[in-house]
Amino acid sequence: MxxxxxxxxxxxxxxxxxxxxxxxxxxxxxxxxxxxxxxxKEIWWLEAALKAARSVARVKLPAGAATGFLVGPDLFMTNHHVFENEDDARSAILQFNYRLSVDGDVAERDEWQCVPDSLFKTNPELDYTLVRVQQKENRSAADVWGFLNLRHGAEAHVNQRVNIIQHPQGRFQQIAFRDNQVKAIGDNFIQYLTDTDYGTSGSPVFDDWFHVVALHNMRVPDPSEPYRWYRNQGYKIEAILADAGALIPV
Amino acid sequence: MQQKINRRATVIFGLLALVTTGCVQHESGVQNFEEIRGLAKKAAQQEREKYRDMTFEEFEKTVYHEPFPGGKYIVNGDTPILNRKQLEEFFRSRIQKEPEEASGVELIVHQVGGLDAVWNSEQKKQLTYCVSTAFGSDYAKVVADMKSATDAWEAVADLDFIHLDTEDSSCTATNGKVIFDVRPVQVNGEYLARAFFPNEPRPQRNVLIDDSALTLEPGENLQLAGILRHELGHTLGFRHEHTRPDSGKCFEDSNWRPLTEYDPFSVMHYPQCNGLGDWTLTLTDEDKIGAACLYGTASGFLLDPALCPGGGGGEGPKPSPGPALTEVFDNQSVALNEEKYYGPFKVVTGTILHVEMTGIGESGDPDIYVRFGQEPMVWTFDCRPYLIGGDEECHIDVPEYQDKAFVMVYGYRAGQYHLQVTHQPPGD
Known part of the structure; x- marks a missing residue:
């Protein structure tokens, strides 16, 4: 030969x-x-990211900022440590489209408010809060910005990549999608390498099909090297669904 | 005087005890920096715990407050805090709240929000000062030691301290012909000397020297020239290398970023509160690198850019700046706790952004916040003078990779003001 x-x-x-x-x-x-x-990646991946990003809002608080997202027509999810009680939710402004446009200009934001008197559910163990968003002119927030359907059945697994659309440090909307493998999975949580910062609390953690697989809530110290953060962590959406039950739409 | 000497002796004895007990000595005199850092951290926590459950008013009573008009609060031995508003923030964020873990390396530079509080590229070349003739028989010594101290920093960093001796006979806090004044003070040994940070307004930009620093024993390592090298470090934006709270009221502080690896002999170690050095307070190699990284290198000083934070990398293309634009927002008002946003203002790296607010009438207390790339918030910003009243300004270099700036005015109390923003957008 x-x-x-x-x-x-x-x-x-x-x-x-x-x-x-x-x-x-x-x-x-x-x-x-x-x-x-x-x-x-298929080119639709970018379209899917932009579509998902529409439902993600900056949570403007009297002394800080965080992230959250629509999970139903009038239903908003963030961390318990962002909205610990109804007063926290009342004091917040939900800012959608808080981002820079492709030409570098500031896009026009759209602001909504919460009505916790109508619905407020919080769980410190799974670090989530669900709260009703007040309609504007008979339109729901999701009529304008869509919502992220949590009942997709997808789960995260080790070495899978997970992406986070977020407002780190209250910044204009960002996506972290590099160096983003899942490194550990617990009963209720997953740990990943995707970057976050203060202000990312309450962000949706997406798989590569933009299913929300976790609710980001914390960073994790390296057990072998004090003072170094080595992973980020979020609670599994399936655990939150099991706890919230019928509040989250099918 | 006896009281002053005893105070100093206690501080120095505390230092010697630390170095010579519990640690096997290195050639440098210190064996285990990590261990010492751990001890310092624990001691600082204990120190904070003493104050944590106090109200702010109770805490305020424990802090030395200079007893003259415009006097500052002094923490960490010689760190000045400009006003009561800033002291309250220090208490809420540094005492009551657990500080962020530092990475463990320093020469550290003062930060306001996210950006270093340093002189901009124009200001750093005209750091004029006067030396008060009120030093009397010590005047010539202070002039000479200031010269020696400024020479030490100018030898490594692209800075220019200029002694305007024509102003020495009217060298007061209100002399507007100099950037800062050097004057004697009588604080009974509460500090040897104290200075200011670059973001402070003119009346507070003074280097005050207590009598105790003018009566040091000849032949001891600790001398006025070294103290002034240290104080000028503060005026350039450098904070203490490593606060060690065994003398009381010394709290670790997260409001800094490391510029160099940990350096136990840094000029920014200091007798009042901390330190492992030999009290000559000379610039170590690490100090020199840190200063040169921040301000650029002095002529003749060689620096490997890779030693600087984020150094050694290439630079992307930068647009050329166009002519400066001034945008004026007259007759503005802000309510208590309200946030008013301005901008974005297009900028080019390397130019200067000047934001100036002027209070109207009894202006209340509006505060300006500036942030590059993002809208500022009350807890995230690159410049915030945080003064009492309506007159404030930020006069800062546009950092690398930034093309827009945002301004917010926050109503600490309701207020009325004019706002003026001067910036250089990209040219055509």
């Missing part, structure tokens, strides 16, 4: 030297290659 380079496999393509002794001729050039793990 004549010595030559052959293509191997149908997945990530590699050239393999086949047969022959002595020096290899130069490897074929002009082709792409997958370096390390495969990073291709």
């Amino acid at each position: 004549k010595a030559h380079w052959v293509m191997s496999g149908t997945g990530p393509q590699e050239f393999i030297w086949q047969g022959g002794e002595g020096n290899h001729p130069e490897m074929p050039t002009g082709f792409g290659a997958v370096i390390g793990s495969q990073n291709f």
